[in-house]
Amino acid sequence: MTSTQHPAAALTPTSSTSGEPAGRTGWLERVAGPVVTAAGLPGVRLFDVVRVGAEGLPGEAIRIERDLVTVQVFEDTTGLRVGDPVVATGTPLLAELGPGLLGSIVDGTGRPLELLAGTTADGAPRHPFVPRGADPPHLDRTRRWDFRPAVRPGRQVEPGDLLGTVAETAALEHRVLVPHGISGTVTAVHPGPATVEEPVVLVDDRPVPMLRRWPVREPRPVRARLPLDRPLVTGQRVLDVLFPLAAGGSAIIPGGFGTGKTMTEQTLAKHAAADVVVYVGCGERGNELTEVLQEFPELVDPRNGAPLMERTVLVANTSNMPVAAREASIYTGMTVAEYFRDQGYDVALMADSTSRWGEALREVSTRLEEIPAEDGYPAYLASRLAGFYERSGRVVCLGGSGGTTAPSERLGSVTVVGAVSPAGGDFSEPITQNSLRLAGSFWALDTTLARQRHYPAVNWTRSFSQYDVAAWFDAEVAPDWSALRSWALALLQQEGALQDVVQLLGMEALAPEQRVVLRTGQLLRQVFLQQSSFDDRDASCAPRKSVAMLRVLHEVHQAMTAALGGGVDVGRLVTCPELGLLAGMKQWDADDADTEAGVLGDRVRRALAAL
Ligand SMILES: Nc1ncnc2c1ncn2[C@@H]1O[C@H](COP(=O)(O)OP(=O)(O)OP(=O)(O)O)[C@@H](O)[C@H]1O
16 A cells, blocks of 8 residues: 555544644554554654544554554554554644543543443443543533633733632632743633633733643643652651651552552542642553542542542543553643642642553563563663653742732642552562652552551551651651651661561560560550551541650650669560550540640659559
Protein backbone atom coordinates (compact mmCIF):
# COMPACT_ATOMS: atom_id res chain seq x y z
CA MET A 1 0.00 0.00 0.00
CA THR A 2 1.64 3.21 -1.07
CA SER A 3 -0.97 5.92 -1.03
CA THR A 4 -0.97 8.28 1.93
CA GLN A 5 -4.76 8.26 2.09
CA HIS A 6 -6.30 4.98 3.19
CA PRO A 7 -9.57 3.97 1.56
CA ALA A 8 -11.10 3.39 4.98
CA ALA A 9 -10.47 7.00 5.95
CA ALA A 10 -14.15 7.69 5.63
CA LEU A 11 -14.75 5.45 8.62
CA THR A 12 -12.58 7.50 10.91
CA PRO A 13 -13.79 10.31 13.10
CA THR A 14 -13.27 13.71 11.53
CA SER A 15 -13.22 15.66 14.73
CA SER A 16 -12.88 14.91 18.36
CA THR A 17 -14.90 16.20 21.25
CA SER A 18 -11.73 16.51 23.31
CA GLY A 19 -10.46 19.11 20.90
CA GLU A 20 -7.98 17.05 18.95
CA PRO A 21 -7.86 18.29 15.36
CA ALA A 22 -8.55 15.51 12.91
CA GLY A 23 -5.43 14.85 10.90
CA ARG A 24 -3.83 12.68 8.36
CA THR A 25 -4.94 9.07 7.95
CA GLY A 26 -2.54 6.16 7.60
CA TRP A 27 -2.96 2.42 8.01
CA LEU A 28 -1.96 -0.41 10.31
CA GLU A 29 1.08 -2.44 9.31
CA ARG A 30 1.44 -4.65 12.40
CA VAL A 31 -0.47 -5.49 15.57
CA ALA A 32 1.28 -7.00 18.61
CA GLY A 33 -0.90 -6.78 21.70
CA PRO A 34 -1.15 -3.20 22.92
CA VAL A 35 1.63 -2.08 20.58
CA VAL A 36 0.82 -1.53 16.91
CA THR A 37 2.76 -0.15 13.98
CA ALA A 38 1.28 2.26 11.47
CA ALA A 39 2.44 3.69 8.17
CA GLY A 40 1.38 6.64 6.09
CA LEU A 41 1.54 9.19 8.88
CA PRO A 42 4.26 11.69 7.95
CA GLY A 43 4.63 14.57 10.37
CA VAL A 44 3.54 12.64 13.46
CA ARG A 45 5.57 13.64 16.51
CA LEU A 46 6.62 11.49 19.43
CA PHE A 47 3.79 11.18 21.98
CA ASP A 48 1.18 12.54 19.57
CA VAL A 49 -2.20 10.90 20.01
CA VAL A 50 -3.41 8.76 17.13
CA ARG A 51 -6.71 6.96 16.77
CA VAL A 52 -6.50 3.40 15.62
CA GLY A 53 -8.95 1.26 13.65
CA ALA A 54 -12.53 1.88 12.67
CA GLU A 55 -13.45 2.42 16.32
CA GLY A 56 -10.79 5.09 16.75
CA LEU A 57 -9.03 3.47 19.71
CA PRO A 58 -6.79 6.09 21.31
CA GLY A 59 -3.06 5.55 21.40
CA GLU A 60 0.24 7.41 21.64
CA ALA A 61 3.15 7.43 19.17
CA ILE A 62 6.07 6.05 21.15
CA ARG A 63 8.59 5.41 18.37
CA ILE A 64 9.07 6.85 14.92
CA GLU A 65 11.37 5.15 12.42
CA ARG A 66 11.42 6.50 8.89
CA ASP A 67 7.80 6.08 7.75
CA LEU A 68 6.77 3.66 10.49
CA VAL A 69 5.11 4.88 13.68
CA THR A 70 4.87 2.60 16.70
CA VAL A 71 1.83 3.28 18.83
CA GLN A 72 0.91 2.12 22.33
CA VAL A 73 -2.85 1.74 22.32
CA PHE A 74 -4.80 2.59 25.46
CA GLU A 75 -7.48 0.01 24.78
CA ASP A 76 -7.76 -3.66 24.01
CA THR A 77 -6.54 -4.15 20.44
CA THR A 78 -8.55 -7.31 19.80
CA GLY A 79 -10.10 -7.24 16.34
CA LEU A 80 -7.63 -4.80 14.78
CA ARG A 81 -6.35 -5.87 11.37
CA VAL A 82 -3.46 -4.90 9.13
CA GLY A 83 -4.73 -2.21 6.80
CA ASP A 84 -7.14 -0.69 9.33
CA PRO A 85 -7.08 3.13 9.36
CA VAL A 86 -4.94 5.12 11.79
CA VAL A 87 -5.58 8.84 12.22
CA ALA A 88 -3.06 11.35 13.50
CA THR A 89 -4.68 13.96 15.71
CA GLY A 90 -1.73 16.33 15.74
CA THR A 91 -1.82 16.81 19.49
CA PRO A 92 -0.27 15.02 22.43
CA LEU A 93 -2.42 13.49 25.17
CA LEU A 94 -4.23 16.39 26.79
CA ALA A 95 -5.98 16.62 30.14
CA GLU A 96 -9.09 18.75 30.32
CA LEU A 97 -8.99 20.98 33.36
CA GLY A 98 -11.71 23.13 34.87
CA PRO A 99 -14.72 23.09 37.19
CA GLY A 100 -16.25 19.62 37.40
CA LEU A 101 -12.95 17.84 38.01
CA LEU A 102 -13.49 17.43 41.74
CA GLY A 103 -15.45 14.33 42.56
CA SER A 104 -14.82 12.87 39.13
CA ILE A 105 -13.58 9.39 38.36
CA VAL A 106 -11.62 9.23 35.13
CA ASP A 107 -9.57 6.64 33.30
CA GLY A 108 -5.86 6.90 32.59
CA THR A 109 -6.45 9.21 29.65
CA GLY A 110 -8.88 11.45 31.51
CA ARG A 111 -12.16 10.06 30.14
CA PRO A 112 -14.97 9.90 32.70
CA LEU A 113 -15.65 6.37 33.87
CA GLU A 114 -19.13 5.07 33.80
CA LEU A 115 -19.61 3.10 36.94
CA LEU A 116 -22.12 0.41 36.32
CA ALA A 117 -23.60 -0.26 39.70
CA GLY A 118 -24.44 -3.72 40.90
CA THR A 119 -23.05 -7.09 39.97
CA THR A 120 -22.84 -9.32 36.93
CA ALA A 121 -25.01 -12.40 36.50
CA ASP A 122 -22.44 -14.58 38.27
CA GLY A 123 -22.40 -12.28 41.29
CA ALA A 124 -19.04 -10.60 40.62
CA PRO A 125 -18.86 -6.82 40.99
CA ARG A 126 -19.10 -5.04 37.69
CA HIS A 127 -15.97 -3.34 36.49
CA PRO A 128 -15.80 0.34 35.77
CA PHE A 129 -16.22 0.92 32.12
CA VAL A 130 -15.53 3.23 29.20
CA PRO A 131 -17.20 2.16 25.93
CA ARG A 132 -14.59 0.98 23.42
CA GLY A 133 -13.08 3.79 21.39
CA ALA A 134 -15.27 6.37 23.11
CA ASP A 135 -14.03 9.93 23.09
CA PRO A 136 -16.38 11.72 25.43
CA PRO A 137 -15.57 15.20 26.73
CA HIS A 138 -13.70 14.87 30.00
CA LEU A 139 -15.64 17.69 31.63
CA ASP A 140 -19.41 18.07 31.50
CA ARG A 141 -20.28 20.50 28.69
CA THR A 142 -23.83 21.20 29.84
CA ARG A 143 -23.38 21.97 33.53
CA ARG A 144 -23.38 25.67 34.40
CA TRP A 145 -21.09 27.09 37.06
CA ASP A 146 -21.65 30.37 38.84
CA PHE A 147 -18.57 32.38 37.83
CA ARG A 148 -17.65 35.16 40.30
CA PRO A 149 -15.19 37.52 38.66
CA ALA A 150 -12.13 38.83 40.48
CA VAL A 151 -11.22 41.29 37.71
CA ARG A 152 -12.81 44.32 36.09
CA PRO A 153 -12.49 45.57 32.53
CA GLY A 154 -9.33 47.57 32.08
CA ARG A 155 -7.14 45.38 34.19
CA GLN A 156 -3.83 44.13 32.78
CA VAL A 157 -3.46 40.38 33.22
CA GLU A 158 -0.70 37.84 32.78
CA PRO A 159 -0.75 34.01 32.70
CA GLY A 160 -1.67 32.65 36.12
CA ASP A 161 -3.50 35.77 37.34
CA LEU A 162 -6.81 35.11 39.05
CA LEU A 163 -9.79 35.88 36.82
CA GLY A 164 -12.51 34.68 39.15
CA THR A 165 -13.80 31.81 41.21
CA VAL A 166 -16.44 29.10 41.19
CA ALA A 167 -17.71 27.45 44.36
CA GLU A 168 -17.17 24.01 42.87
CA THR A 169 -17.88 22.06 46.07
CA ALA A 170 -18.44 23.02 49.69
CA ALA A 171 -14.85 21.96 50.29
CA LEU A 172 -13.13 23.97 47.60
CA GLU A 173 -13.22 27.20 45.67
CA HIS A 174 -12.13 26.62 42.10
CA ARG A 175 -9.88 29.47 40.98
CA VAL A 176 -10.05 30.33 37.30
CA LEU A 177 -6.69 31.66 36.14
CA VAL A 178 -5.45 33.38 33.00
CA PRO A 179 -4.32 30.53 30.71
CA HIS A 180 -0.75 30.14 29.54
CA GLY A 181 0.02 32.12 26.44
CA ILE A 182 -2.54 34.86 27.10
CA SER A 183 -1.84 38.31 28.46
CA GLY A 184 -3.33 41.73 27.86
CA THR A 185 -6.19 43.92 29.02
CA VAL A 186 -9.49 42.59 30.29
CA THR A 187 -12.09 43.98 27.88
CA ALA A 188 -15.25 42.28 29.22
CA VAL A 189 -16.36 40.19 32.16
CA HIS A 190 -19.39 37.88 32.26
CA PRO A 191 -20.36 37.02 35.81
CA GLY A 192 -22.91 34.35 36.61
CA PRO A 193 -23.73 30.89 35.27
CA ALA A 194 -21.58 29.59 32.42
CA THR A 195 -20.61 26.24 30.98
CA VAL A 196 -16.90 25.42 30.88
CA GLU A 197 -16.78 26.36 27.19
CA GLU A 198 -18.55 29.72 27.35
CA PRO A 199 -16.33 32.77 27.66
CA VAL A 200 -16.34 34.30 31.14
CA VAL A 201 -13.77 37.00 30.44
CA LEU A 202 -12.43 38.65 27.30
CA VAL A 203 -8.74 39.55 27.23
CA ASP A 204 -7.99 41.98 24.38
CA ASP A 205 -11.37 40.82 23.03
CA ARG A 206 -10.19 37.20 23.01
CA PRO A 207 -12.75 34.93 24.71
CA VAL A 208 -11.43 33.05 27.73
CA PRO A 209 -13.64 30.19 28.94
CA MET A 210 -13.06 28.17 32.12
CA LEU A 211 -11.91 25.05 30.26
CA ARG A 212 -8.16 24.46 29.97
CA ARG A 213 -6.22 21.74 28.18
CA TRP A 214 -2.71 20.69 29.06
CA PRO A 215 -0.33 18.04 27.61
CA VAL A 216 -0.06 15.53 30.43
CA ARG A 217 3.59 14.69 29.92
CA GLU A 218 4.66 18.30 30.26
CA PRO A 219 5.15 19.84 33.74
CA ARG A 220 3.08 23.00 34.18
CA PRO A 221 5.28 26.06 34.61
CA VAL A 222 5.76 27.82 37.94
CA ARG A 223 7.40 31.08 38.95
CA ALA A 224 9.81 29.59 41.48
CA ARG A 225 10.41 26.42 43.44
CA LEU A 226 10.64 26.72 47.22
CA PRO A 227 12.75 24.79 49.72
CA LEU A 228 10.94 21.84 51.30
CA ASP A 229 11.14 23.03 54.89
CA ARG A 230 7.63 22.45 56.19
CA PRO A 231 5.78 19.21 56.69
CA LEU A 232 2.67 17.84 55.11
CA VAL A 233 1.09 16.69 58.35
CA THR A 234 -0.26 13.19 57.73
CA GLY A 235 -1.99 12.51 61.06
CA GLN A 236 0.05 9.30 61.45
CA ARG A 237 2.35 9.49 64.48
CA VAL A 238 5.02 7.18 63.12
CA LEU A 239 5.22 9.28 59.96
CA ASP A 240 4.88 12.80 61.31
CA VAL A 241 7.25 12.32 64.22
CA LEU A 242 9.79 9.77 63.05
CA PHE A 243 9.75 9.93 59.23
CA PRO A 244 8.07 13.18 58.23
CA LEU A 245 7.02 14.11 54.72
CA ALA A 246 7.62 17.64 53.46
CA ALA A 247 4.82 19.53 51.74
CA GLY A 248 5.90 19.33 48.11
CA GLY A 249 8.09 16.33 48.81
CA SER A 250 7.63 12.70 47.93
CA ALA A 251 7.41 9.46 49.83
CA ILE A 252 7.34 5.85 48.79
CA ILE A 253 5.59 3.04 50.61
CA PRO A 254 7.14 -0.26 49.62
CA GLY A 255 5.59 -3.33 51.15
CA GLY A 256 4.85 -6.96 50.44
CA PHE A 257 1.42 -8.39 49.84
CA GLY A 258 -1.20 -7.27 52.37
CA THR A 259 1.12 -5.10 54.47
CA GLY A 260 -1.17 -2.08 54.27
CA LYS A 261 -0.10 0.01 51.27
CA THR A 262 -3.60 0.74 50.08
CA MET A 263 -4.82 1.30 53.61
CA THR A 264 -2.01 3.77 54.27
CA GLU A 265 -2.68 5.64 51.03
CA GLN A 266 -6.37 5.88 51.85
CA THR A 267 -5.75 6.95 55.42
CA LEU A 268 -3.44 9.68 54.15
CA ALA A 269 -5.97 10.72 51.51
CA LYS A 270 -8.47 11.18 54.27
CA HIS A 271 -6.40 12.77 57.00
CA ALA A 272 -3.31 14.44 55.48
CA ALA A 273 -3.36 18.23 55.55
CA ALA A 274 -3.95 18.54 51.80
CA ASP A 275 -6.65 20.65 50.18
CA VAL A 276 -7.05 18.35 47.20
CA VAL A 277 -6.37 14.63 46.80
CA VAL A 278 -5.61 13.01 43.47
CA TYR A 279 -5.69 9.24 43.74
CA VAL A 280 -4.20 7.26 40.87
CA GLY A 281 -5.24 3.62 41.01
CA CYS A 282 -2.96 1.43 38.94
CA GLY A 283 -4.50 -1.82 40.04
CA GLU A 284 -3.61 -5.01 38.33
CA ARG A 285 -6.76 -6.95 38.94
CA GLY A 286 -10.01 -5.39 37.85
CA ASN A 287 -11.86 -6.05 41.08
CA GLU A 288 -9.00 -4.61 43.16
CA LEU A 289 -9.76 -1.33 41.45
CA THR A 290 -13.49 -1.78 41.74
CA GLU A 291 -13.00 -2.01 45.51
CA VAL A 292 -11.21 1.34 45.55
CA LEU A 293 -13.88 2.85 43.35
CA GLN A 294 -16.60 1.58 45.63
CA GLU A 295 -14.84 2.50 48.86
CA PHE A 296 -13.64 5.97 47.96
CA PRO A 297 -17.02 7.55 47.28
CA GLU A 298 -18.11 6.31 50.71
CA LEU A 299 -15.23 7.94 52.59
CA VAL A 300 -16.26 10.85 54.75
CA ASP A 301 -14.09 13.95 54.98
CA PRO A 302 -13.13 14.27 58.66
CA ARG A 303 -12.94 18.07 58.21
CA ASN A 304 -16.58 18.71 57.38
CA GLY A 305 -18.44 15.40 57.33
CA ALA A 306 -19.06 15.77 53.57
CA PRO A 307 -17.98 13.09 51.09
CA LEU A 308 -14.20 13.06 50.68
CA MET A 309 -14.83 12.99 46.92
CA GLU A 310 -15.72 16.69 47.10
CA ARG A 311 -12.00 17.39 47.16
CA THR A 312 -10.80 14.28 45.36
CA VAL A 313 -10.15 13.27 41.78
CA LEU A 314 -9.81 9.55 41.12
CA VAL A 315 -7.78 8.37 38.15
CA ALA A 316 -8.31 4.69 37.60
CA ASN A 317 -7.33 2.17 34.98
CA THR A 318 -10.27 0.17 33.87
CA SER A 319 -10.01 -3.55 33.56
CA ASN A 320 -10.75 -3.37 29.84
CA MET A 321 -7.69 -1.19 29.26
CA PRO A 322 -4.28 -2.71 28.62
CA VAL A 323 -1.08 -1.83 30.38
CA ALA A 324 -0.34 1.19 28.18
CA ALA A 325 -3.14 3.11 29.87
CA ARG A 326 -1.40 2.77 33.24
CA GLU A 327 1.51 4.68 31.85
CA ALA A 328 -0.74 7.57 30.93
CA SER A 329 -2.66 7.54 34.21
CA ILE A 330 0.33 8.66 36.25
CA TYR A 331 0.76 11.72 34.02
CA THR A 332 -2.94 12.51 33.85
CA GLY A 333 -3.07 12.43 37.66
CA MET A 334 0.00 14.61 37.97
CA THR A 335 -1.39 17.20 35.55
CA VAL A 336 -4.62 17.45 37.54
CA ALA A 337 -2.56 17.80 40.72
CA GLU A 338 -0.44 20.59 39.22
CA TYR A 339 -3.58 22.37 38.00
CA PHE A 340 -4.90 22.65 41.57
CA ARG A 341 -1.42 23.50 42.87
CA ASP A 342 -1.36 26.42 40.47
CA GLN A 343 -4.53 27.70 42.12
CA GLY A 344 -2.62 27.93 45.40
CA TYR A 345 -3.62 24.63 46.97
CA ASP A 346 -1.71 21.89 48.71
CA VAL A 347 -2.34 18.76 46.71
CA ALA A 348 -1.55 15.18 47.67
CA LEU A 349 -1.07 12.77 44.80
CA MET A 350 -1.39 9.12 45.80
CA ALA A 351 -0.19 6.52 43.31
CA ASP A 352 -1.14 2.92 44.04
CA SER A 353 0.87 1.23 42.86
CA THR A 354 3.86 2.58 40.95
CA SER A 355 5.06 -0.99 40.46
CA ARG A 356 2.15 -1.67 38.13
CA TRP A 357 3.16 1.43 36.19
CA GLY A 358 6.77 0.18 35.98
CA GLU A 359 5.49 -3.18 34.81
CA ALA A 360 3.54 -1.43 32.08
CA LEU A 361 6.76 0.24 30.91
CA ARG A 362 8.45 -3.14 30.95
CA GLU A 363 5.73 -4.81 28.92
CA VAL A 364 5.67 -2.12 26.27
CA SER A 365 9.46 -2.09 26.13
CA THR A 366 9.49 -5.86 25.59
CA ARG A 367 7.02 -5.50 22.74
CA LEU A 368 9.30 -2.87 21.23
CA GLU A 369 12.10 -5.42 21.46
CA GLU A 370 14.30 -2.96 23.34
CA ILE A 371 17.42 -4.24 25.06
CA PRO A 372 16.33 -4.90 28.63
CA ALA A 373 18.21 -3.64 31.65
CA GLU A 374 17.83 -4.94 35.20
CA ASP A 375 15.02 -7.48 35.71
CA GLY A 376 13.75 -6.85 32.19
CA TYR A 377 12.85 -3.21 32.87
CA PRO A 378 13.89 -0.75 30.17
CA ALA A 379 17.05 1.29 30.66
CA TYR A 380 14.91 4.45 30.88
CA LEU A 381 12.98 3.24 33.95
CA ALA A 382 15.07 5.45 36.24
CA SER A 383 14.57 8.58 34.12
CA ARG A 384 10.82 7.97 33.79
CA LEU A 385 10.49 7.56 37.56
CA ALA A 386 12.60 10.68 38.08
CA GLY A 387 10.44 12.61 35.61
CA PHE A 388 7.41 11.73 37.69
CA TYR A 389 8.75 12.34 41.20
CA GLU A 390 10.44 15.57 40.12
CA ARG A 391 7.06 17.07 39.32
CA SER A 392 6.35 17.17 43.05
CA GLY A 393 7.31 20.43 44.74
CA ARG A 394 6.30 23.47 46.70
CA VAL A 395 6.16 26.47 44.43
CA VAL A 396 5.38 30.11 43.90
CA CYS A 397 2.64 29.90 41.28
CA LEU A 398 2.57 31.99 38.14
CA GLY A 399 0.50 35.14 38.37
CA GLY A 400 -0.78 37.11 41.28
CA SER A 401 -4.15 37.57 42.85
CA GLY A 402 -5.17 39.57 39.78
CA GLY A 403 -8.03 41.09 41.70
CA THR A 404 -8.64 44.67 42.72
CA THR A 405 -6.03 44.38 45.44
CA ALA A 406 -2.31 44.32 44.72
CA PRO A 407 -1.12 41.00 43.32
CA SER A 408 0.16 38.76 46.05
CA GLU A 409 2.22 35.63 45.85
CA ARG A 410 0.25 32.44 45.57
CA LEU A 411 1.94 29.31 46.94
CA GLY A 412 0.95 25.75 46.18
CA SER A 413 2.36 22.27 46.44
CA VAL A 414 2.11 18.78 45.01
CA THR A 415 3.20 16.06 47.40
CA VAL A 416 3.57 12.56 45.97
CA VAL A 417 3.05 9.34 47.90
CA GLY A 418 3.79 6.31 45.76
CA ALA A 419 3.08 2.76 46.87
CA VAL A 420 5.50 0.16 45.58
CA SER A 421 4.66 -3.54 45.57
CA PRO A 422 7.92 -5.43 45.18
CA ALA A 423 7.43 -9.09 44.31
CA GLY A 424 7.96 -11.21 47.41
CA GLY A 425 8.57 -8.07 49.48
CA ASP A 426 12.12 -7.90 48.09
CA PHE A 427 13.20 -4.25 48.32
CA SER A 428 16.28 -4.80 46.18
CA GLU A 429 14.21 -4.91 42.97
CA PRO A 430 14.62 -2.03 40.48
CA ILE A 431 11.39 -0.06 41.12
CA THR A 432 11.97 0.12 44.87
CA GLN A 433 15.65 0.91 44.43
CA ASN A 434 15.11 3.62 41.81
CA SER A 435 12.20 5.19 43.71
CA LEU A 436 14.25 5.15 46.90
CA ARG A 437 16.83 7.43 45.29
CA LEU A 438 14.16 9.91 44.26
CA ALA A 439 11.79 10.06 47.20
CA GLY A 440 12.68 11.97 50.34
CA SER A 441 10.72 9.71 52.67
CA PHE A 442 10.92 5.94 52.64
CA TRP A 443 8.21 4.20 54.63
CA ALA A 444 9.09 0.54 54.57
CA LEU A 445 6.14 -1.69 55.39
CA ASP A 446 7.07 -4.88 57.14
CA THR A 447 5.45 -8.28 56.68
CA THR A 448 6.34 -9.38 60.23
CA LEU A 449 4.78 -6.29 61.78
CA ALA A 450 1.66 -6.73 59.63
CA ARG A 451 1.44 -10.35 60.74
CA GLN A 452 1.62 -9.18 64.36
CA ARG A 453 -1.15 -6.72 63.48
CA HIS A 454 1.12 -3.81 64.31
CA TYR A 455 -0.38 -1.10 62.06
CA PRO A 456 0.75 1.03 60.34
CA ALA A 457 3.35 -1.69 59.71
CA VAL A 458 6.11 0.90 59.17
CA ASN A 459 9.47 -0.61 60.04
CA TRP A 460 11.28 2.01 62.14
CA THR A 461 14.76 0.70 61.49
CA ARG A 462 14.50 0.50 57.68
CA SER A 463 12.46 3.67 57.10
CA PHE A 464 13.95 7.14 56.79
CA SER A 465 13.16 10.73 55.95
CA GLN A 466 15.55 13.20 54.40
CA TYR A 467 13.32 16.20 55.05
CA ASP A 468 14.53 18.58 57.67
CA VAL A 469 11.23 19.87 58.98
CA ALA A 470 12.06 19.60 62.69
CA ALA A 471 12.60 23.36 62.95
CA TRP A 472 9.03 23.90 61.76
CA PHE A 473 7.63 21.48 64.35
CA ASP A 474 9.80 23.04 67.09
CA ALA A 475 8.52 26.50 66.21
CA GLU A 476 4.90 25.71 65.39
CA VAL A 477 4.01 22.78 67.65
CA ALA A 478 6.37 22.34 70.62
CA PRO A 479 9.93 23.46 71.32
CA ASP A 480 10.85 19.97 72.58
CA TRP A 481 9.65 18.23 69.37
CA SER A 482 13.12 17.48 67.94
CA ALA A 483 14.58 16.46 71.28
CA LEU A 484 11.72 14.02 71.92
CA ARG A 485 11.94 12.67 68.36
CA SER A 486 15.68 11.99 68.74
CA TRP A 487 15.06 10.31 72.10
CA ALA A 488 12.34 8.05 70.65
CA LEU A 489 14.44 7.05 67.62
CA ALA A 490 17.47 6.27 69.79
CA LEU A 491 15.41 4.30 72.29
CA LEU A 492 13.74 2.22 69.57
CA GLN A 493 17.15 1.42 68.16
CA GLN A 494 18.46 0.42 71.59
CA GLU A 495 15.38 -1.71 72.15
CA GLY A 496 15.92 -3.48 68.81
CA ALA A 497 19.49 -4.36 69.76
CA LEU A 498 18.37 -5.60 73.20
CA GLN A 499 15.64 -7.75 71.60
CA ASP A 500 18.39 -9.54 69.68
CA VAL A 501 20.25 -10.22 72.94
CA VAL A 502 17.07 -11.50 74.58
CA GLN A 503 16.44 -13.86 71.67
CA LEU A 504 19.93 -15.30 71.98
CA LEU A 505 20.52 -15.31 75.72
CA GLY A 506 17.18 -14.72 77.39
CA MET A 507 15.90 -11.89 79.55
CA GLU A 508 18.26 -12.81 82.40
CA ALA A 509 21.21 -11.61 80.34
CA LEU A 510 19.97 -8.01 80.58
CA ALA A 511 20.97 -5.47 83.20
CA PRO A 512 18.04 -3.82 85.09
CA GLU A 513 18.40 -0.51 83.20
CA GLN A 514 18.27 -2.48 79.93
CA ARG A 515 15.00 -4.06 81.02
CA VAL A 516 13.65 -0.56 81.57
CA VAL A 517 14.67 0.32 78.00
CA LEU A 518 12.85 -2.77 76.76
CA ARG A 519 9.71 -1.80 78.64
CA THR A 520 9.75 1.78 77.35
CA GLY A 521 10.39 0.47 73.84
CA GLN A 522 7.38 -1.76 74.15
CA LEU A 523 5.26 1.18 75.32
CA LEU A 524 6.52 3.30 72.44
CA ARG A 525 5.59 0.64 69.94
CA GLN A 526 2.20 -0.25 71.35
CA VAL A 527 1.00 3.13 72.51
CA PHE A 528 2.75 5.53 70.19
CA LEU A 529 3.60 3.80 66.91
CA GLN A 530 0.51 1.63 66.58
CA GLN A 531 -2.43 3.57 65.27
CA SER A 532 -5.50 1.90 63.89
CA SER A 533 -7.22 3.43 60.91
CA PHE A 534 -10.43 1.84 62.15
CA ASP A 535 -10.40 3.66 65.51
CA ASP A 536 -12.39 6.85 64.97
CA ARG A 537 -10.60 8.77 67.72
CA ASP A 538 -7.13 7.56 66.85
CA ALA A 539 -7.23 7.24 63.05
CA SER A 540 -5.66 10.68 62.82
CA CYS A 541 -3.42 12.28 65.44
CA ALA A 542 -2.70 16.02 65.49
CA PRO A 543 0.99 16.88 66.02
CA ARG A 544 0.27 18.50 69.42
CA LYS A 545 -1.30 15.26 70.63
CA SER A 546 1.62 13.23 69.23
CA VAL A 547 4.16 15.35 71.07
CA ALA A 548 2.15 15.32 74.30
CA MET A 549 2.03 11.51 74.15
CA LEU A 550 5.73 11.31 73.53
CA ARG A 551 6.44 13.69 76.41
CA VAL A 552 4.53 11.45 78.83
CA LEU A 553 6.41 8.36 77.61
CA HIS A 554 9.71 10.18 78.06
CA GLU A 555 8.79 11.29 81.59
CA VAL A 556 7.71 7.78 82.49
CA HIS A 557 11.00 6.39 81.20
CA GLN A 558 12.91 8.90 83.31
CA ALA A 559 10.77 8.09 86.33
CA MET A 560 11.47 4.35 85.90
CA THR A 561 15.19 5.04 85.58
CA ALA A 562 15.13 7.25 88.69
CA ALA A 563 13.19 4.65 90.69
CA LEU A 564 15.69 2.01 89.64
CA GLY A 565 18.50 4.26 90.89
CA GLY A 566 16.60 4.54 94.16
CA GLY A 567 16.76 0.76 94.59
CA VAL A 568 13.31 -0.34 93.35
CA ASP A 569 13.22 -3.88 91.94
CA VAL A 570 13.11 -3.77 88.12
CA GLY A 571 10.49 -6.52 88.01
CA ARG A 572 8.08 -4.38 90.02
CA LEU A 573 8.84 -1.32 87.92
CA VAL A 574 8.14 -2.83 84.53
CA THR A 575 4.93 -4.43 85.75
CA CYS A 576 3.62 -1.34 87.52
CA PRO A 577 -0.16 -1.44 86.79
CA GLU A 578 -0.33 2.33 86.13
CA LEU A 579 1.77 1.81 82.98
CA GLY A 580 -1.35 0.21 81.55
CA LEU A 581 -3.07 3.60 81.66
CA LEU A 582 -0.75 4.94 78.96
CA ALA A 583 -2.70 3.17 76.20
CA GLY A 584 -5.59 5.53 77.01
CA MET A 585 -3.58 8.40 75.51
CA LYS A 586 -4.71 7.30 72.02
CA GLN A 587 -8.24 8.38 72.89
CA TRP A 588 -7.29 11.93 73.89
CA ASP A 589 -8.78 14.90 72.19
CA ALA A 590 -5.97 16.93 70.61
CA ASP A 591 -7.24 20.14 72.25
CA ASP A 592 -7.00 18.62 75.73
CA ALA A 593 -3.75 16.75 75.12
CA ASP A 594 -1.50 19.07 77.16
CA THR A 595 -3.78 19.03 80.20
CA GLU A 596 -4.35 15.28 79.95
CA ALA A 597 -0.60 14.73 79.60
CA GLY A 598 0.06 16.70 82.79
CA VAL A 599 -2.48 14.70 84.78
CA LEU A 600 -1.52 11.26 83.44
CA GLY A 601 2.22 11.94 83.65
CA ASP A 602 1.85 12.93 87.33
CA ARG A 603 -0.22 9.91 88.17
CA VAL A 604 2.16 7.37 86.63
CA ARG A 605 5.24 9.13 88.05
CA ARG A 606 3.74 9.10 91.55
CA ALA A 607 2.85 5.42 91.24
CA LEU A 608 6.40 4.58 90.17
CA ALA A 609 7.92 6.68 92.95
CA ALA A 610 5.71 4.93 95.51
CA LEU A 611 6.98 1.45 94.63
N1 LIG B 1 -3.26 1.55 59.56
C1 LIG B 1 -4.01 0.44 59.66
N2 LIG B 1 -4.91 0.32 60.64
C2 LIG B 1 -5.65 -0.80 60.76
N3 LIG B 1 -5.57 -1.85 59.94
C3 LIG B 1 -4.70 -1.80 58.93
C4 LIG B 1 -3.87 -0.65 58.73
N4 LIG B 1 -3.09 -0.88 57.66
C5 LIG B 1 -3.44 -2.10 57.20
N5 LIG B 1 -4.40 -2.66 57.95
C6 LIG B 1 -5.00 -4.00 57.75
O1 LIG B 1 -4.27 -4.72 56.77
C7 LIG B 1 -5.11 -5.16 55.70
C8 LIG B 1 -4.37 -5.14 54.38
O2 LIG B 1 -4.09 -3.81 53.99
P1 LIG B 1 -4.00 -3.35 52.45
O3 LIG B 1 -5.07 -3.96 51.65
O4 LIG B 1 -3.86 -1.89 52.47
O5 LIG B 1 -2.62 -4.01 52.04
P2 LIG B 1 -1.85 -3.85 50.67
O6 LIG B 1 -0.40 -3.82 51.02
O7 LIG B 1 -2.35 -2.71 49.88
O8 LIG B 1 -2.24 -5.20 49.97
P3 LIG B 1 -1.97 -5.68 48.46
O9 LIG B 1 -0.59 -6.18 48.43
O10 LIG B 1 -3.01 -6.76 48.31
O11 LIG B 1 -2.22 -4.51 47.56
C9 LIG B 1 -6.30 -4.19 55.77
O12 LIG B 1 -7.45 -4.77 55.26
C10 LIG B 1 -6.42 -3.91 57.26
O13 LIG B 1 -7.15 -4.91 57.90
